[in-house]
Amino acid sequence: MSDGGNNIYLDNIHIDDVKITAIAEQLQGEVSVYPNPTQGEILISLTNEASGQVQVVVSDFLGRTMYERTMNKYGALLDVRLPQGTLKAGIYAITVTQEGRGEQTQTLVVR
Numbered sequence: 666m667s668d669g670g671n672n673i674y675l676d677n678i679h680i681d682d683v684k685i686t687a688i689a690e691q692l693q694g695e696v697s698v699y700p701n702p703t704q705g706e707i708l709i710s711l712t713n714e715a716s717g718q719v720q721v722v723v724s725d726f727l728g729r730t731m732y733e734r735t736m737n738k739y740g741a742l743l744d745v746r747l748p749q750g751t752l753k754a755g756i757y758a759i760t761v762t763q764e765g766r767g768e769q770t771q772t773l774v775v776r
Contacts, residue, residue, distance in 0.1 A: 692711075692713075692761060692762070692763055692766055692767040692768050692769035693713055693715070693766055693767065694711060694712050694713025694714075694715070694763075694766075694769075695710075695711070695712045695713070696709070696710070696711055696759075696761045696769045696771055697709070697710045697712070697771075698710075698759055698771045698773050701771075701772075701773055701774060702773075702774035702775065702776050703773070703774070703775055703776065704749075704775070704776045705749040706746060706747065706748055706749050707746070707747040707751070707752070707773065707775075708744060708745070708746055708747075709721055709744070709745040709746075709747070709759060709761065710742065710743070710744050710745075711738065711742070711743045711761055711763070712741060712742050713741065713763075713766070714741055715738070715763060715766050716737075716738055716739050716740065717737070717738060717763055717764040717765065717766065718735060718736070718737055718738070718763070718764040719735070719736055719737070719738045719743055719761065719762070719763050719764070720733070720734070720735045720761070720762045720763075721733070721734050721735075721736075721745050721759065721760075721761050722759070722760045722762075723747070723752065723757050723758070723759050723760075723773070724757065724758045724760070725755060725756075725757055725758075726755075726756055726757075726758065731751075731752055731757065732747060732751060732752070738763070752773075752775045753775065754775050754776055755774075755775055756772065756773070756774055756775075757772070757773045757774075757775065758770050758771075758772060758773075759771045759772075759773050
C-alpha cells in the first residue's frame, strides 16, 4: 500500500570546466614490492633496461609522504630496501618515477 506520496529529490550540481593538463606516462618495466603484506623489511625493485634518475615515494592514503629517495639507476635492476620499522602498520602507495620514462604505483600493506 502506498501513502500516495511522490517524492522528488533535486540536487544542484555545478561542474566547472575541467582541464586535464597531463596524464602520467606509465613506467616501462616492472616495479615489484615484496613481501606484501609485510611485517619486516620491504624490498622495492625496478626492472627495465633504462638508466637514469629514479625517485621512490611512499605515501599514506592521506597523501602524506612517509619516505622519499632519489637515486641513479645503472643497468637493468635497481633495488631499494626499507628496513623494518620504517613504516607503521597501514596501507601505503609506493610510486616509482624514472626520469623521462613515466611512473608506476603499487600498493603496500604493512601489518
